[in-house]
Amino acid sequence: MTKIKPFYDGLVLGGGIAGMQAALDLAGQGFEVLLVEKEPTIGGVMVGLNKVFPTLDCSSCICTPRMAEVAHHDRISVLCYTDLVRARRRNAGFEVILRKKPRYVVEEDCIGCSLCELACPYFAPHEFDQGLGARAAIYIPHGNAIPQVPVLDPDYCMLDGNCARACPKNCIDFAQQAEELSVGVGSIIVATGLRLTPMGAKKQYGGDRHANVMNPLAMERVQSSNGPYGHILRPSDGKIPRSVAYVQCAGSRDQSIGVPYCSRVCCMYALKQAIMIRHQRHDTQVTIYHMDIRAFGKGYEQFYRRAQSEGVRVVKAKVARITEVENGDLSLRVELIDEGGRVADIRHDLVVLSQGTIPGWRPEGALPLEVDDDGFFAIPDIAARPANSTAEGIFVAGVATGPKDIPDSIVEAGAAAMEAAMYLDRVRESAGEMA
Amino acid sequence: MRYEAPEKLSEQRRNGDEPRVGVFVCHCGGNISDIVDVEKVVEQIRKRSGVACVTTHQFCCSDPGQAVIEQSIRERRLNRIVVAACSPSLHELTFRRAVARGGLNPYLFEHANIREHVSWVVDDRKEATAKAGRLIRAAVARAARLAPLEKRRIPIHPSVLVIGGGVAGLTAARDLANRGIRVRLIESTPFLGGRLAQLYKIYPTGQRARDVIGGLIREVSSNPLITVYTNAELVEARGFIGDFHTTIRLVPRGATERCTDAQAAINACPEETVDQFNLGLARRKAIYLPYKGCYPSIPAIDWRNCTRCGACLEAGGVGSIDLDEKPREIVIRSGAIVIAVGLNTYPPRYGEYGFGQFAEVITLAQMNRLLDPTGPTQGELVVNGRRIRRVGFMHCVGSLQHEGVHKPMRDGRINQYCSRVCCTTTMHTAVELKTRWPGVQVYDFHEDIRTYGRRHEGYYDKVCRQGVVFLRFDPLRPPRVGVDPKGEWPLVLRTVDRLTFGEELEVPLDLLVLATGLVARDMSKLVDLYRCSVGADRFLMEVHPKLRPVEMATFGLFLAGSVQGPMDIGESTAAAAAAASKAAALLKAGQIELDPFVAEVDTSKCSGCRICLQACPFAATDRDEAARTAKINQALCTGCGTCVASCPCNAIQQRGFRDDQVEAELLALLEAEEPVGV
């Protein structure tokens, strides 16, 4: 693992695609960067996606080399499984206190051989596969994780020492403690990304009760050939679904659950997943129930039309409620706009709720940043300086400033890196003038 | 026979360089291994001469995958590497870096594409497996003969040329200059500011557009590192990354810095013409300033309408106007170029929703001029002499077009794409309208409402509460505009409304605002000069939307803002800053590293015949007159191989693509097939 220096020009908070790109762009301009990620691996949401719209590139193929580039960059240090405790202004920069959580594994010595994982007899739901598969109580998050170092999950570990005995490097340390570090940084880029609204947010959809009502990230994993099943099956009984429904705006544009805004990517990922289902199972019907299809990006409308021509059914309708019927099938009560507002009960054997996007992290005092009433970081001058936060020297990128897709997140990360670089120049110049 | 294949390899062996090729076959998480029988391929390749080991991995490009390559190089003393995976355009660089970390020269690497060329295009498992095997053994044959190469390092001219003086170009220029980089910005019109200057208020901040652009122009014009050229046309471009030479023609402005009483000069001008800044809603003189506070604040003469009568000359005072100045050409050198020429609004055709037929049908951009208190009506809602009471907004004019429903543009293509900004602009404009004139009735005709961005949905909610009536039409049966049979209102719109379940409605209006889409400018000159790639939507195309979203395929060219596709202001400035960041990284490095695949001349074989001088499309070949042989400029050579093919003496070889290397590869490819399967 990297040795942490006492000072960096930039701290990047969050190792998703936006954070990685910001780190690369800042380091590319000659600055020293520390990337801090709270999870045991960098990669964020993107590394768990199957293919990405509108090109249908395989997501890993674009994301994992980026991860490797970050990890091998001369001017980037990476700290995973680390929280930001607080940042305080010092001179023109910040003093940041970081808390490295215990992996119960000595990172410097670990060779990533997975023998501990194979020796562990205790299993828990696999986070990377959205709980659909299982992982051991000590585990490397996934095959493309960086670093390839396991974490021990104390909630599931029985402390019987199987892993420690299997480890050829003797690096399991049950007594490991969290470690606090203090680092000086010249500027901060916040790229803390997204979470989805909870599955139970809309009671009438029963996302938390019905086995075959899925979250869209789980669908990404199910469609991935390196996912939990290797291809599309429904969770309750492993049957191949014959009729899949997408319920759009299941957690967005909805005052009642506190997400009045549009989540911006759901139309497109629903179309993408629908196309992928049709590719894998030519005879499976896919219906997308929606109010508006917001295919606004470059090549997106064309992608929407392609989905329709590949047999994806796109139906203007409001879904009022989802009930479970026999065999774990689901009945959707819908108002069909184009059929004179007829109300119908339509049966599907798998339903995906296109949930809303909410902020991945709230600073709660750790950083002197203001958030807007939508919960995302406030940008005072969103037209002219879209990467500048409310605090001098702190910049923001990616979904941390509102829902957006990968191309927009990447571009914004470049902007945040540019703003940070200009800020660092300015600070140095005035320090030079004072000296 | 021209080839020297056998000797080369034996010579290599005599020098103690016995090939030990390591082959890594990628599953690509199933993308490859679902179609190609990877194990079978491995079995075949293992038996080839020179192959020291064959390994497979789920994702060779991931960090663990790369680590396997590095480790194998060290542990198994490999001296040549083949990775069989996706397209080299995606990951050749990734693997070269891994090879270098493993301690080998990065050019002792060969990439076999068994995804785009095999698993994604061949359905039959047996055929796919055979083809993958063939491609890999060809790569092995070639790899065995590879020689270490060094990158070319060339110095970079420490300045950037920014083309376009709208919000994106200005942002890129400001950002680069703030990082200490010399910038030259060229703008084709006489004034800076682009489209943004014509808008009234912008979403989602409600700021006055002119304040935003004005602030930016002040920063740019006061920065000593930036030189601005207005009225500048592109003439010619030469050079390459690190050293571009762009010739521009500066059209005289007419008025000079000594023009102290601009208004007197303008008033004196007898020629009137359509005011394009006000989108045809007003008229202006042939010498003009588009708006108060524009930059530069010196008026410009519109030569097409100027009769050179000299009236302005007398009124403006001595030396204020120069009617005889000739255009001049200058050459701008730069290490990189940022293209930020923006876009146009879709021009509705005559009769499209009544446009041109009725004065009461205008575009959204024109509506913005009407709402502006400094605009042609001083902000009054008056059209054709009538105070407006019922306004309709028509979405998707020139966007989301359908074959058979919409007439194609001049290039024969329709605009399938969504113009991204018009929905929110419409909502934002409707809010302004309902807030200033609550009594005005507003109708909105749409297919979808795409208020996707941050705070956009808020405008949609707000107009709903303000009583705007929404009607949804079927894109294959768009509404029709006609005259009111009762003669009470200037217009009537007939539509089938999907929200009221297919009811046929007639909506009388006294103003119809067309939310016209955004279209690419005519960029043929630029595209020609810099060999830009253009998409089917006519916008410039980035290399890859996720890997290199602000770069063009030609190294050293960057894209900023809506020249790439419809974007709003915040999105354009973010893209411009991202482009600036890439350009800054390039310039700050001080020198550029280029691939070493250049041509080289074996002077002992060269007859000095000059054929290669004519063949080279990049003027990289020259003749050493003293030695009477050809020579090649390493910085200019792009490694295209044309000179190699043209040389009658076989005196030119291209590094990394020597005849013996290519021949070995071809022979392996054409080898008789081993029986596959049982």
Ligand SMILES: Cc1cc2nc3c(=O)[nH]c(=O)nc-3n(C[C@H](O)[C@H](O)[C@H](O)COP(=O)(O)OP(=O)(O)OC[C@H]3O[C@@H](n4cnc5c(N)ncnc54)[C@H](O)[C@@H]3O)c2cc1C
């Ligand atoms: C189901 C689904 C499908 C999608 N499909 C596509 C698609 O096909 N194409 C496309 O363009 N987009 C797609 N998207 C959108 C895409 O996922 C996002 O645009 C992108 O991943 C955002 O990247 P990010 O870096 O901003 O956020 P994230 O990926 O969320 O990364 C944020 C990172 O920050 C970390 N973090 C959070 N808080 C802290 C903290 N306090 N300290 C340290 N680290 C922290 C997180 O752990 C995470 O690693 C999809 C989204 C979903 C939900």
